[in-house]
Structure formats: structure tokens, C-alpha cells
Amino acid sequence: MSTASSTASTASPTTGAGSTANGGTAGGTGTTPAAAPATVNLTRFDGVASRELPLRLGGSVNLASPGNAGLMVEVWVAQNVDSRAKLDAARANPTKLSYTWAQLGERVPVVGGAFAFDQKLSITKTGLTIYPMKVRVVSTTGGRVTELGATYTFLVWAPAQPLSSTSASATTLAPTAVTTVLPISSKPRLRSDGLLTDNDLAGEIATGGRLDRLLTAVDQASDQPFSIALALDPTLLKALTVMENASGYQYASPSGVRRSDKSDEAAKVLAALRRFAGTPGNVVFALPWGDADITALLHADQAHDARLAVTNGRMVVAQILGDTVENDIKAAYPVDGLADKQTLAFLSDQAIGMSTVILDDQLLPAVRATPTPTALTVQQSTNPVRALAADSRLAALVTAPRNDQAGPSVDQSLADVRAELAMITAEQPSKSRLAVLALPRDWDPPVDFAKRVLGLVAAPAAADAGYQPFVEPVRLPTGPVDPAAGSDGASGAGTGGTTTGDTAAATATTTPAGSARGGLIYPEWAAAVEIPTGYVDAVEHLRDEAATLTPVLCDQVVRVANVNTVRKLDTCDLYAAVVEPMKNTLMTALSVWWRSDRDGADRRAGAVQLSQEVDGRTNSIRNSIQITASEKVTLTSREGTVPLTVQNMLEDGEPNAYPMTVILSLSSNDQTRLSSPAQVPLTIEPGAKAQVEVKLSSDSAGTFPVYVQVLTPDGEKLTSQPARILVRSTAYGSIATAITYAAVGLFAAAVVLRLVRRARRRGRGDASGQTTPGGGEPPSAMTGVTSAGPEATPSADRATTPVRRIQPNAAGAQRTEAERAYAGGVPANPSEP
Template structure:
């Protein structure tokens, strides 16, 4: 039986073994992933910020939990858990990125009593002992830096219980409560210097002297208030770093001249755009004035480092062929900060954006008399062991430059990525934690500095803490951070070292070359925004070419220096990584400069010009809305029918007007539309062209020429017509033969009808000519008339009948005379034949006058 049993066992193993192996090799199914965004946790306080041997024995966390999802969450539990101490820089980086394990010690959840509906919120307060059993405490047993996690679990709707929100932070532990030998300070404290930025994004628009300060929005009114971000930074500096304190010695205030100028201008009144686009007075004038005064008082006697004006990105400007603007921003920034704060600034020292610079940017800094730079270790070619501290010379082709090296790990810790915390799906079905923000935004900086001081031996150089230029730190977080540094100083882990003394004491003589990171180039200000600055500077220079430096108005430098400085605002380091905002800033700058140039223009008249003659002048009015005298050129375009002569250069007083005359020549009557423009001396168009309408009732040269030509032609045609009519009339030069019985056969005058020998008559002179048979030709004047031949007969008695004469013409019988004639015989006269002189018949009853010599 034993052999049979053994054989059965072998068969079973052979059959079951592969199935078991397959089951063991099968991958584990991941846990279900909860829906993100169900809850949001915002922490307000953490006490203590640094755990010391003489401090409290419990850790307290307070905050607010809000249901931002779309379902009611039930069975909510909150607990505070931690990971193992961080012993390497890689572990710290993982913790800052939220990838380090935090479940080494996980006490029990503290349940919330009620469910949380959609949109509802509930306060959260956790109090956990620092030492004790792992089920109920954090169970701290050694000093170091720990990553804490505030974990929120719950059941969304009908789902399963899961992590719905989480917040992570670093907790430095330099001593254990109730443990005498825990937290022994090192033999030598780590020297440190703190850069304390008081900076904001540029919000001021370019204005001319005399205009109120104009801002893009009114957010500075809240920020300058004591409860605002900028107001809280100044208050924390004054209260947590008083005169004589170690933290004040190590702190160097960093600020921007543009922000200080903006606050000064706001205190005198300013305007902001309303929703409808109009300008309305701002509400932060009093807060701005009080903030500037408090800032000057808090910074008096401290180390002050001035940024380039408007925190300009010098590298981006140099890359955009605007090195001159970069140099001006560097030099002007130092002088303005010293004047506005009333405190000297570090001479020849600059802090580039992100602590990195390339060769072109370095040349711009050195041209601006910069001999010391604050650079990140990521921007230099350094050995790994020297990345945390040191002051080294920089290899450059120009003047010698020294760089104090900042700690990039601390800079990473200071760049908090969120001010609120929302659950996000993470690895293994758990929600990944976000960085604590708001009042706890400086906690990671404090933990990272403690890691450098506790876990690493000092290298001789100072640990320079350099957060981003625009640090998202409010007043509460800043005060907690300064208090934490004070705690580390008191515990013997840190010692203050001023930035000026650190720059003056190099820790190495080996020159280091610049190493501009690729990702830093990707974060530079958008090239399109930088490229837009060049044309604006050209417009400002063109406007400057027409300014008259006289006693009227303001000093031209007071107008153009702010314009040139303000032109670098679109290249502010605040826009690194935000191309849309940089482009908006560039557009706002261009629009504002265009408005200033448009303040000089020709005013459009209320009614059209009316010209009564062909050479009437046009009266134009040039307005100058700038506070300086402008010498400009006025041009009026010519059109068909209207020609305008060139206008001499005209000077317009500040905020004044000048009327000028433009000689116009009208070539025809009608209505003309022309454009009047104002140009600078260099030829740039200042104001928008003004559309002018000109109405003319005068005849121009062409019109008069055409009219005269038409008149001459009319006279010629009329004369030609008359001449042709005269020439076309018959019988004017050729005699016509008379018709029988026509009036031509009758004598023209009374004397021709009388006998030639009648007393008192003088026959007209006659010239014989060859005529027809029985006829003679009588010439009277220049006319030759045919006269029939007469037969002499005796004169009748006075008042007697006239005897009948012989037949005439074609022997027709003559008409019989009346039986009783009375008076002289009638005279038949042709209407078209003039009466010769002396041929007038005698009046009735008077004897005819005899010619001289007759009887």
C-alpha cells in the first residue's frame, strides 16, 4: 500500500503544483481609486513649528475641511501620521514632491461626528502627543526632519471608504521633550543668510507728469492693508526681526523700486479701470501711504538688496537685443530704492531671476556696475559637495565678478505649489498629498534649513536662503518662519551671517563658469512680449525728438525717464512661465504709449470749412495734451481740386493749443474731404488723423480758364455766323435787273420825277453807261440804277394837270393822272434805297427853290 499511496501523492502534486504556482504568480488587483475632489483641507496653524526639548509635548494642527464634491460624505476620519527621518537630500526632494512614504507611524483616526453635505465645511483640530505608543502618538524617538501627513478618510455617497484629502509638510525635530540628552547641538553652528523678498507683480501703467497714477486693478489696496500679504510681510519683519536680534542680522530685505514708486503714487490718489472700462478712484490710498512708511521704518539700518526696476528679467532683455534697457533697469533700481526707503542698498550687488544668468545677461549686469551676484548652485558649474554653500569667483571676460551660492533645495522648498489642498488620486489607490500653503507655506523652508543644519556639517560658507522673488507668503507664515529661524539660532544649529559679509569673504579661489539650465530658458519671459518692447521704445524716442526744453511745463526728463523705465514691465520676472500675462502687459504698455502720443493732434472743427475764394486759408487748431512744449509738423493731405501748401513747423505750449493757417488753392468748387495729421520732428505720426471737410464756392484757375475759353469761342462763333449771313444776302455787290412795273423803275427822289429844267431842282450827277435799248444808267452815290429814257415836254402850269408821258418799259400805257391833282406829285421811294441829299421835295404851297445860276 505504501508504494501505491506514494504514487498517488506524486500524481496529486504534479496536478496541483502548476495551478498553485500560477495562482502565486498572478498579479494582485489594485484597490479601487476614489473620485478626486471630494474634500478640501486648508490648514491654518501648526504648533510647535520646531520641536525642541523645552517645547510642548503635543503637536496641534488646526484647519478647515470643506466638501467640494457633488455627494455627501459620511464616516469622516482624520489622523496625523509621519514617516521616517529624512537622511539624504534625495529623500528631502521626494518629500517636497509628495512621493516619500508617510505611514511609518499612523495613529488611529479621530472621527468627525456628523456627515458633510455638498458645500458644507467643518473645523478640524488634531492634538497628538509627540512621544508614546504608535497607536495614539507620533512616537518620536530621535531628532531629525520628518514628513508629516494630515490624512482625511471618508465615504463619498454609496462608495467605499477612501482617502479624500491630504496635506503634507516637514517637521524639524531638534530636541525631544522630557529627554535630557536628545537634541545636542553640533559643535559648530551653520551660518545662514536670509533673503526676504517684498515684491509683487507690476500693476502700474505708464502715465505722464500731472496725471494720476493708473493701475491695472485695485488688488494692491488689499495687499497693502495690515491683514494683506505685503502688509503682513512688513509687519512680520518689524515684529519678528527687531533691531539687535540675530534674525535681523541674517536677513536682507529684497524689494523692487517699481512697487515702492507705485505705493508712493497711490498715496496721492490713483485710478483703476471699472467694469465698464471707465476710470474710477482707487480705495487704497491711505493703506499704501501707511505701508510705505512702515516699510521704510522696518528696513532702516538693515541690509537692503534692490532688484532691477520692475524686477526685469535681464537675461530675457539681453536675448531680445535690449541690453541697454536691462542696464538702465539695474542702475535705476538701486538709486530709487535707496531714495524711497531712506536706507543705503548693497552697492554693486544683484539677484537675477531664479538665481541664474547667461553670458549676455552677465555682461548687462557688469555694464550696470554689478560686481557681486546672488546665484543658485544650479546656475554654476560646481562640484556636488559645494552646492549648499560658498562664495566663489565667476569666470568672465569682463570685470571680476563674485557669486554667493544659494541652496537650490531651500529654494525648491520655498516654491509652494498650492494654497489649498484637494484630494488627488495617487499610487495604490491613495490620494496624493499637496504641499501646505497659506499660513503654513514657510514650514517646508524651515524643515529644509533644519535638515541642512542638523544632518550636514557646515562647509564654511553661509547657507543662503533664497526663495522666489515673488514669495507666496502671508504675514502669519512669514512671522512663523522668522520665529522658527530664531528657535534654530537659540538651539545652536544656526548662526547669523549678513549677506554683505558673505560676499566679501570668498570661500574658494577657483573660478566657476556659468551653467544656464535648459529649464530656466523655457521659463523665460515670452519672446513675443520682449519683442513688443522695442517698438514702444522707438515711439518714446520719436516723441522725445519733438520736445522743446524751455521754461514752460515740466522737465522733459521727468516725462521720458519713467516712460523708458516703465517699458521693461512686460519683461518682468513675475511673468516667467506665464506668456499670456506677459503679452497682456506688453499690449497695455503699447496702448498707453499710444494714448500719450495721441495727446498731440489736430482738433476736428465742429462744422466744415467754407472757402469763398480760390486761395482762402484753412484755420487749424493743434492741441497738446502733454506737460511739455512740442515742436511738430502739421500736414494736410491734398486731393483732386484742393491743393494745400506745406505748413511750417509749429510749437504748441504744454496743455495748450495753437491755431495755424494752411494756404489752400481751390481748383474747382465743391465739397472736399482731407486728413490733417501731426508728426514729430523725426516724422512719426503722433495723433490720429483728423478728418476735415472743406466746402468751396469759388472758381478755381481751371474753372476760370474754361469759362474764358468758352467766352472767346462764343464770340468767334457769333462773328462767324454774322459774316456768313452778310455774305449770303443777294444783290449786295451785283446790280439786279429791274422787273417791269417794279418800284426800281420809278425815280428815287422827287427831283428825278421832275424835269431836269424845272426851277429849284438839282438833278443828281449822272454818268452815262451802256444799258439796254432806250435806257440810260444813272449813278447815285455808289449805286447804279437803271433809269428809263424820258422825252422832254413842256412844264405844266402851276397847279395844272400833269400831261401824260410816253410809254415806258415794254410800251405799256402809263397810268392816267387824276383829273384834279392837288399839291406836288407823289414821290415813290424804295425802302432800302437812301434818299440823296437835297432831294427832299418842297413843302406844299411853297415854290421850289431854284438852283444857283438858273432862271
Template sequence: MTPTSDDLLPSTSRRRPGRTRLVALAALLAGSLSVVAPTAAGAVAGPTSALGSGASVAQADGAAPAAEEAVAVTDPVTVELVEIDKPVARGTELVTITARVTNNQDVPLEGARAELRLNFRTVTDPETLAEWISAPLDTSFSGTRGGDQQPVPTLAPGESATMVFQYNFGKATMQGWGPRQLAVTVSDGTGRLGRLRSFVVYDSQDGSAPGQPVDLSIALPVTGPALDPADATAQVVELARQAAEGGRLDRLLQVAETGTVALAVDPATVAVAATATGSDMGPLHAWADEITAAGDGTSVFALPAYDPDLGALAHSGIGVEATSAFLAAPLPQGWSAPASWQTNLAWPADGVRPDLATVSTAFSAGRNLVVVGAGALAPVESTTTPSGLAPVAVDGGQVATALVSDEVLTDALVAGTNLTTAQDSGGDAAAEGEDAAAAPAGAGMPTAQALQLILAELAAVAAQPGDPQHLFIGLPRDWKPDVAAYENALTTLVGSGLVRIAPLAELLAGPVPATPREPLADEAPQSGELSPDVVGSLERVRTQVAAFSSVAGDNAPVVTADVNPRLVAPLAVTYRDADPARGAAVTAAVDHAHATLAQVAVVPRVGINFLTSAGSLPVRIRNDLPVDAVVTVALRPDDLRLQVQGRPQEVIPAHSEKDVLVPVRALGAGIVDVTVDVLTPSEQRIGVSSFEVRVNAEWEAIGTWIGGGLIALLFVAGIWRTVRRGRSPYRATSADVEAATGEVKAAATAAATPGSTTEGSAAPAGPAHARQQ
């Protein structure tokens, strides 16, 4: 039944769907933020029973004033819900309601009174629920009184007190099923000072309750701090701190192990944890193993490594191919995610409405399932709450699937289970006691208050015609859960009978209803994104390194593995809140990429003398890569007197230098400036250098003439020397020759005469000049 205007708020003009709920929840959170870490109240006295019950009060001892950094308070008094012992009341049950009253004034609170009221009519319209929790303090509220006005004890500035009320539904005239507005108002003679606005779900057990609970799926992103691959030690230390017992990553692991959430994991975070080296890395390794094992019983999606900001990539104009390259950065130490982890989920930055450009970019990069939050894709009809799935038309007539996180349910669950700053910094001891369980959310609202809001929202959904919808909650990356509060919250929700925690796989396996929704903006860049100019500069050096890596052939991944993660890291969503660090990371990444490009280069030369008409010029190439490099060397002379005859290709061994001989031909003499291009096997230029060549090709002919002249001169000199030295005294004269000839003839004649013998023959005469001696 729809409440009358006397029972509820004055009617308001129609708002954009979802906007009222957003503003309302923000107002409720702001009210809870007005008190920072109120001190625990003392023991609560026992309540009295009856519809017109009194309220017992216990004042907090030693209450401290609100912290200096508290948000400005709008109401003089804050009233918060600590506990409702029966979140869903049935039949004639007696319900106990505990509230905390805090004095936000600079003067003591004296003479004030508190009063509990419930509206006897049900409220099932989502916008009416939202209007109630955001109603101004002076808004009138009609409802059955839960008891006479009870005095609030005198409270010093910043002090708190708990007040306990009881409401006996057996003495009430309420009928039907659904959420009722609940109010605890504190006032004095000057008027209202503060009011708690909450709900209690009541079932009169007349058969009007829904027959089926609402299905609810929850997804938890598991991402670490902003990783800096350039400083491996620092990132491991920070991961170890967060993965230690009580740290944020440890708490996320505990939530994952409850089996109530699907996981969206940054594989780089797990890879760094799993491959960290050192003697004290056992707990970090154990965390990596356990978060991996936690996925065995639920759906696990691998986010792109280092969790890059999809919005920044979509609005940079670098194109789908480059975006896909950024989303496929290699993992540290060659670690690989389990094959069971799905890779089709995209999760844009939290707290902003993704636009159509972001969804289209994710779809084009192979991630057709996109988490959409922050109230985006709100239903056109504000009185209905559609399913957690929605179709989104993207480029090319294709359709992506949006996982629409219910804004109110998500924010309420986070606010009711988030740790206080003190707890997160190691002050868990401060969380002990009654108020720690009731209000773990120093940056949100008490758990009980959040739960009643969630139950009211779920009851409104369950009351809608038709089968109950399957809703979705996408928790934010910066959620720091109080695990006990989270488990208590889910136990309470499931125990209410209003909700069933369903696997995300069930939601994804169901149909995607075409419920009319508000469209996404075509393109709406956010202020926290990395600027397109910076993304473009990262893409340019990434492209250069990709081309450069081809020198390594099949070992190209060895070259890019150390560069690409550094270029992706500054795009991480976590860096949105770390501007100085992000700028330093960008500079360091670009500088490292340029240093990598310089690892294959020409060794400078002072100059070369080329003295022949044809030959080779030696070009020394240095390779500082850990793998062999295949390069082509091309020369570009600035003068036709030196002509290049080829472009040789050589393998330069790792960590070495080698001369590459380039054939050239000289056509004249002079000084020629030569530019050296070092090319990859695919003809991509990876380095440029230059040197000077002094060409003197005619010296070859001159040298030949000089050599020939020297040989001729030596020949003439030898002849002249022989002539100059004259005849030797031992050489035979012509007379000697004649005498020798005559004697020989005489001997021959005598030998031919008969009767002659050689015995009486005279000995042959020697040369005349010898005989004369």
C-alpha cells in the same frame, strides 16, 4: 553616521543635483494640499508620559468635507504635523508631538490605528532628507517605537482628529547630534492608510553639536498689483485695498518692520501710493511713508519701475540699449526713490530658472546682482550645500553675482507661513484658534511641519565639514504672509541655535565661492513671457516717441513721462498670470503712443494757388503738446515746376497752430502734389502730410502786359477826349494878341516923348472882341 538601508529608504540611482529635493518638496506640498482648510479640532486631552506612552485623541466637531477644488488625494488618510513642543530635543527631554489625521475617503474611517516612530540614526545628507519626505506610502520604515498603536476615532469623510504622542529621549538609546526621521503612520487591517514624514533634531549633548549656527539672509520683494498707468483711478483703488489693514501690502510692511529681511521694492508701487490724490488717501500715503522708513534699518534695493520681466526683455532681441530704456521708466508724478536705495539688483520672475541670456542682459543694463531661484545653479556635488552667492560668467568675460535662493528652505518657509485663501479674502476670523496658528498655509503645509523640514535642512548644512555656509532665501512676489506665523517661525528657528538671521549686506560683503555648480541654460524662454513680437512692437513705438520728444528740447521728459510707463507696464512680472488684461494693456499703450505722436501735425489744406515765380507756401502746424515744439518743415514736390528754396524751422507754441512759410520758386504751370515732412531739430521725421498746389507762374507776365496795355489805352483815350471837345470860346485870338501888342508899343512910345503926360492919355483899349461888345 550614515544610516543603513534597513533604517532608511532603499538606495536610488544618482539624480541630477537638486532634482531630488525639488521633487520631494513638491510631493510633500501635494500631500498637504490634499486637505483644504480642515476644521479645528476639539480640545486635546492630556498626554501620558513614558517612552511607551499612549496617544490621546480629540475628534473634530462639525468637520466639513474637503472643498470641491481640492487637489486629488493619493493617500486615503492625510497625517499632518500640528506641533512639536521641542523642535530641537536635548539630552533626556520628553517631547510632545501633535498630529492631525484627516479621512480623505468617501467612506467612514473605522478601526484604524496610529503609531509614532523615530529613527535612531542621524541623517545629514540633503538628498536622503529629500527622499524621506517624498517616500511612497508603502516604503518600509524601521525605527524605535514611540508607543503602542493607538486607536484612531471613527472619522466621517472629510473629518479630522488630533492625536498627541510623547517620546521620552531619556529612555531612548540615541546618541550624537543631528536630524532624525519621524513618522506617524495610520493603518488598519488592509495596510497603511497614511503617513506623516517629518524630522526632529536631537542633541545628545555629547559635544558633537556644531559650534556655530548657519547664517541665513532673507530678501522680500515688495511689488504691488499689475499697475495700469492708463487707469490711474483703478490702480490707486487696488493699491489702497491691498495696503489697508490686513491686506497683502500691509502684511508685507509688517514683515519688513521686523527687521529680518532685506527689501527689493518696486518704486512705481510706492510712487503711486505716495502721490495718490483724494480725501481718503491718508492710509495709502501712510503705507508709502512706512515702507520707505522700514528700509532705514536694512538693505533696500530698487527694482526697475513697474517690475518688468527681464526674461521677456532678454529673449526679445531688442538689444541692451532698448532694454536699459525699459528698465529706466520714469516714476509717477516725478516721485524719486531715496538715494540710499541700491539699484544694482535684478530679480527675474519667480518659479522659473533664469537662463544665461537673462543674467547677461541684467548685467549689461547695470544690474550685476541677480536673484536666481527655482533650483538653478544647483551644486554638482549633491552632498554639499554651498553659499548663497555664486559667480556667473557673462558676455565679454565679465562676471555677475548670483544670489542663489535655497529652494527647499524658501519653499518650506513660504508654505509654512502663507495665508489661506479664506484669510486673504478677509476671513481672518477663520484663522483664529489652535489650528490657525498651526496651519496658516492652506496652499502649503502646517507651520510646524515646515519648520521641522527647515531645521533638518539647516542641521544637515551645519554638519558639513568646514565653516557653516551663509544661505539665502528669496521670497516670492506673491507671498501673502501670516505675520504671526512668520514671526513664530523665525523665533523658533533662532531659538533652536541652528541658525542666525543675518543681514543681506553681510552675505554680499563676503567672498563669492567658486563652488562647482550646474550651468545655466544659454537661452530658455518661458511660456509666461510676453512674446518677442509684442516686445518688439512696444520697443518700436518707444523709439518713435523718444525721437519725437526732441521737438520739446529740454522739455523732452514731459513728452515721454506719460508714454514710457504705459509701454513698460505690460511687461510687469505680475502680468504673467493675467493674459487678457496684459493684451489689453499692450493695445492701450501702443494706441496712446500713436496718439502722442500725432500731437504735432500738419493742418490739412484743400489746395493752394501759386501765381508768382517766387514766393512762400504757408504750411500750418498744430501743436497739442503741453510744451512748445521746435519743428522743421520740408516740402517734397513731385514736379520740377515747383522748386523748394529752403527748410524753415519754427517754434510752435503749446496748444496752438502756426503757419510756417516755406520759400519756393515756380518754373512753369500745372498741378503739383507736395509732400510735407515735419522734422525734429535732429532731422527725425515725426509727421507726413500732403496737399495740392496749382502753379501758374506765367500769369505774372500776362498781368504785367495787361496792366501796361490798360495804362496806354487810358492815355490815348485822354488825348482823344481833349481833341474831341475842341477850342474854348474864351481863349484869345491872334487879332487880340496883335491889338494888345500894338497898344502896348504906342504907350511905350508916348511915354518916351518929352512933355507928354499920362493925364490926357486914353485908357488902354481892351481886346477887339471886347470893344465890339
């Protein structure tokens, strides 16, 4: 309602001021056109009044054109509203209400364009009442009352309440208990190389900057406990420590890397946070590292990284501000209070141990519109967990005015917030309930607005305030949840029970809503703004790529018994200096700041910028190892060596130049033709070269390619493209050698057999006194055989086989058929048949 203003010309039903003062309304017929429209701006408005406390407001009037005199200001009220729904309707359409002036005193003049109103009201209501209010400027020139312009807000009438009949110290009005959660956060901008992506954070922490305004509002009560709980972004704290470095810091810009001196503002912010965290009674808890989108990680089956984000966030905040942040407070505030049952189960798991989770009240809807139920529910998840339903309408009112937008004044906006809180109390004035104001991570309030809002919800009313307090600030309940706290069966809403560690008696902060709120739901619009699973998978792939560098940077090759081996180091400075920052930066690329509903493409571009920086750095390290080898290598025997040159291309002192331990692996498409050592480990210093001769052996002759791949000590590929060497082998293989040996053996056996047979024939010829065939002498007579003659009888003589001579060969020698058959039938010369 406070955002609406009017410059329309509306007159009272009568022309005289007296008739208007006697109860006339601002609407109706008989209007008179305004001489000159005007705007009314409230610059001071307390927003609350009672019988003891007068209405105080002041402001200015701006005329569209000069020339009007006799300007007066009147305060009018409409019929009081009795529910938050009617309050919303009055806020949305203030001009449709009927306003009356009779009870709010006299007009006040406009002097020098300003006015001040300080009058007690004649309202007779005895209970807490909320009125829509109209402040209008009128012209009384010529005896006519003509409205020139108006602005709209709300008035809380809070008279002191009578004492309760049961207690002399209690009243019939039970104030609403209000707890507030304020994130101290900013978009991730810390790169893995220690640079910031930009220098915008310097503007946020400078005097008057967004974070400066928030911390100024918080620091107003730094010497005593403050009911506001701070949700701290560990990535922001880490960036501030970089900026407060005595030697200055560096950040990226379109023109290149730039340097800035030490930031005194960063040191001031950290000092204020340490002071707040160190004050007994104050509540401080850590957001996940990088404010990672835990729900998106869980939906992408990355529970391990979600757990790392939570634990690392606690650890970093504890290191910077103190151990109590990590050990005492187990609270979680998902982005905008959006989390499903899977996320709640993860947070309440014993490994995470959250006892309190702040959720949007639209995920824990009220069963009835009126009255507003308490924000406290107990959800039976993995373990019982306290789920607080943050009031979305209250947060919308607080965040509507922005520092960079024109609109209602700080006082008018604050009046809206005060009226909303008063209405929660007025809906059920005899029963205290808990209301949670959870502010967004990018809250950018106008100057002094944060201080005024936090003063309203965090500071109790003074004893002499002059009105009945309707708000009671309380600390965020974070104590252990009573395991006996039940739930409404399948609904998942807490049915009762109290928490322990906060207070002994059941109060608004310890009594759950029971059946007044439904179970946890996760609407489609909430799921639609998550970081997409595909993008989560892409970033997780880059995290795996960065993790492969751990053994490359953290192992070393040592020589044991003349054998190169890889020894794992117990500690590794390069992991903390190189690998861990890359993995952490990639986690910030999954921050809730990059969700699709948070300033759209500009925010998503920031996520891509962070992931690309790590991707480029990872590739620079991986590709710094290069292999040089001859394109062709010839093996003149079964075994040989292949000379290789391995070089770390980055010189010492250059970015990403580190000693690297790698393993060379040789392979061939045909494993049957090549054998070589499986792994050759070595460590290469920046800018150094190593000459390596790798032994090879080949089982067959031929030409085939051999590939040299650079691996990590864990066996992962370090480079995507292996070096290719063409190996030519002239050695016989084992099969060819066996065949050759077999052939030679058969040939030798044939020769020996022939010589043996020839020797036997010669032996028979010598025994008969005849020469062997071809020996030059006639064969001797066989024993027992006579020569064939005319006198021989057929029965007494053995028939002999005629010996037919073969045609002489070219040398004139002739062979018998037996000799030729013995020789395998091979002609002695071409003329032999």
C-alpha cells in the same frame, strides 16, 4: 511629505495595543478594515525635539461619519534619512516607508475631536538626525487597534552636541549659514497718465492681503537688524505714493475711470519700508524700474534701456526711502534667479557695479549630489562678481503652500522647511556652508506662514531653546569682491579667496565653493520663458515714438530779427509730466511679470494693456495737429503763396492738450518744378489756429501736387499722412522763355537785314538817276555800258540779262524773278506761279 495624508485602514500586526507598543510596524498582513475613515490635521507642531525638549504637537481628527468612540493618536517614525535625495523620496512617497512606534511614548486620547501630544522621546541618537514621521488616529473599540487615518511630516532630532576637543566654547556641529532674499513686488499697474490699471493693489496691502502678510513678517523685528534682505520694486513704491495722495487717486475699470480716497494702507506700507531701510544693519536693494526683463532686453540689443531700468530703479527707491538704498547696496536678483553670462557681465560692468547677484542653483550646479556645497561662488565676468546659488528645493518647499489652497497646515509645511535645513547641516555637520533662500516675487503664503518661515531663517535660536541650533541667520553678503578671487578657468566657478567688507575671517559667507560647483550655465528652459525678442522690439518702437514728442513739447518758436526760429529749452516740465511717464510705462510693459510662465495669458494681457495705453496717448498727441488747405491753388506768375490753416484740435484742459511746436515742410514729387522754404516753424497753443502763407515758386507751367508734412523740430514725421494741394502754374518756365526770346530775336534780325538790303538797293538807284524796281521810273543807264542796237558790235556791248515779268498778281503788280527770290520764293498771291 507633509502634503500627504491617508485615510486608509491599516492595523498593527497584532490586535493588542501592547504588542504594537513593543515595536510592531504599521504595515504587513493581518489588517482589519476601519470602522470609519478619518483625517488628521496638525495645528501645532514644533518639528524639533531633543533629550531636553519634548515633542509637542496638537491637532484635530475629523471623522467621515460619527459613531466611533475610543479614538487615540499615535506618533510613529521611520528609519532616519541621511541625504537630501532620500528626504525628497520620503516626502514624495511617505506611505511606502516602514514606521515604528516603540520609541515615541504612549497614545493620547482624542477629546472633542482634538488631541495634544507633549512627551519626551526615548531616541538615543547623539547627533543631528532627521526622521520621517507619521501621526495616525486609531480606534480601540472592542480591544482591537484599527488605523482610521494618518498624516505625515518630519521630525528633527537635535540633541545638544558635546564640546569640541580644541575649544571649550565650540561644538562639533557647524550650523548652516542662511541668508534670505524677500522681494517686495507686485505686477506693474501704473499708467503714464497717473491712473492705475486696476485697484487690486488696494487688496494686496489691506489687512490680511498678500503684501500686508509679508510686511508684517518683516516688521516683527523692525527695531533691530534683520538678516533678511528686501528687494524692492520701484514701480510698486511709486504706485503706493500715488495711492497715499491726500486728494485720492484714480484707477481704470470696465465702466470707466473711478476715484478712490487716500489709502491709509499705502501710507502704512511705505512707513514700514522706510523704517526697515532706516534701521542700521538692514539690507535693502532696488530691482530695475518696472522689474524689467534685463536678460530679454540684452538679447534684443537694448543694453541702453537695460542700463536705464537699473539706474532709474535705484534712483526711485532712493528718493522714496533714502539715499543709502542707492549708494550702499549693489545687489541684483534676476527673476527666479535666471540670468546668462551676458546678463552677469552687464550687471558686473563698472557702469552698473553689482557686487552680488542671486542666481538659481540649477544654473550653478553642484558637481556632487552630497554634500550640498556652499552657495557662494565668485564669477570672473567683466569684473569679479559674487554669484550666490539660491537653493531651489528650499524655495519650492517654502512656496508650495498658498493662501488660496487647501493643504497641509502651516506647522507641517514649516516642518518640511526645518527638516531640509537640518539635512543640509547633517550632510556635513563639521563644516559650515552658506545656503540662500530667495523667495519668488509673487509669493503668496498662508496666514502666519511668512512670519513663521522668516522667523525660522532670520532669527537665531534662543539660548534656552532646548536643542542644538543647526541654522545660523546671516546678512546678505554685499561687500566688494576681492579681485584676487580666482576661477576654475573656463568653468567660471570661483576657486577661492575671500570677500572684503563682510567679515575679517573666512566663513561660510566668505569662502567660495571652488570646484564643488560648476560654471554658469543657461538651460533652454530658462531661455524659453524670456519675453520674446519680437515683443521687445515692438515695445521699443513705441518708446521711440514717445521720444519724438520731446522736441514737440519742449521746444518753442521765438522771433529773432523778424525770423521765426526754434529755441531748445534747458528745462522742460512737459517732458517730466508727459514724455518720461510714457517711456517709463512702456518699460513696465517689459516687466518679468509678463513672462510666459507667470500665469500665462492673463499676465500678458496686462502688458498689452500698458503698451496700448501709451500708444493711444502718443497718437492722440501726434494727431492733434491738423492742417486745412484749399484742394487747388493757382499761381498766376512765377511766384505765389499757398494759404494754410494749422490747428491744435485739443482744447485747453482736455487730456493730452499741450502747446506744440511743429515744422511745416512742403515738397513735390517733381522738385525741378517747385521751390519753397524748407521749414516753417510755429507753436500752436491748445485749441488755437494759426494762419500761414507759404511762398512758392514754379519754373514751369502745369499742374502738380504739393504735399504739406508736419514735422517735429528734429525733422521727424509727426503725422503719417501729409496734406495734399494741387498747384496750377501759368508761368513760363526759363527754357520756354529763352526759346521765345531767341525766336523774337531771330525774327527781328531778319527784318532788320531785309530793311538794310532794301535801303542799299534804293541807294544805288538814286545814284544812276533811275528808279528802283517797282519804283515807277525806268532804270538809268549803267556807266560804261552802251545800249544794244543794230550798230553795236558784239565785243563792245555787254550782254544784259533779260528781265522776265511774272504773271500779274491780283493787285495787278508784277514782280521780277529777282524780287521773288529776295522774298524767299513766296507767292504774293495764290494766282502767282
